[in-house]
Amino acid sequence: MDNSTIRKYTIVTQDIFLRVSHDVPLWTDLSKRNTTSLSLEDSCQEMKLMQLIPQVILLIGTLAHPASGETCLTPQQPFVPSDPVAVFEYADLIRRDFEDYIRDIQDYFRCLELERDRAFREATEVTEEYETFLRRVER
Numbered sequence: 001m002d003n004s005t006i007r008k009y010t011i012v013t014q015d016i017f018l019r020v021s022h023d024v025p026l027w028t029d030l031s032k033r034n035t036t037s038l039s040l041e042d043s044c045q046e047m048k049l050m051q052l053i054p055q056v057i058l059l060i061g062t063l064a065h066p067a068s069g070e071t072c073l074t075p076q077q078p079f080v081p082s083d084p085v086a087v088f089e090y091a092d093l094i095r096r097d098f099e100d101y102i103r104d105i106q107d108y109f110r111c112l113e114l115e116r117d118r119a120f121r122e123a124t125e126v127t128e129e130y131e132t133f134l135r136r137v138e139r
Contacts, residue, residue, distance in 0.1 A: 070118070072111035075104035
């Protein structure tokens with residue numbers, strides 16, 4: 001998908017959100033500010049616009065780069081029932097949950113380490129930029 005298509009979807013989505021947030025019907029021409037009767041053609045146009053919303057949300061989520069670093073999510077701890085019969089009955093499932101947790105916590109630690117490295121590099125760059133700034137200002 002090229003930039004012009006992305007821009008078009010973004011503009012259409014912003015228009016839809018603007019209309020919805022101001023209780024303006026989607027078939028209303030905002031430049032004329034008058035409400036027209038809803039025809040079949042208008043209804044089809046409205047449906048086409050509404051179909052773009054999930055696509056644009058997905059697109060923005062895919063293409064957006066976080067301003068800060070990566071988000072490392074802590075894995076959920078496995079649940080062990082207090083009932084001994086349930087523990088025995090679901091032993092395979094519980095064992096799998098523990099193995100998944102151990103794998104996921106290792107991924108979590110790696111993520112934290114990568115984020116720490118990224119943040120340290122960023123802090124070093126910002127410090128260097130600040131030093132450059134101070135030298136310019138002090139001249």
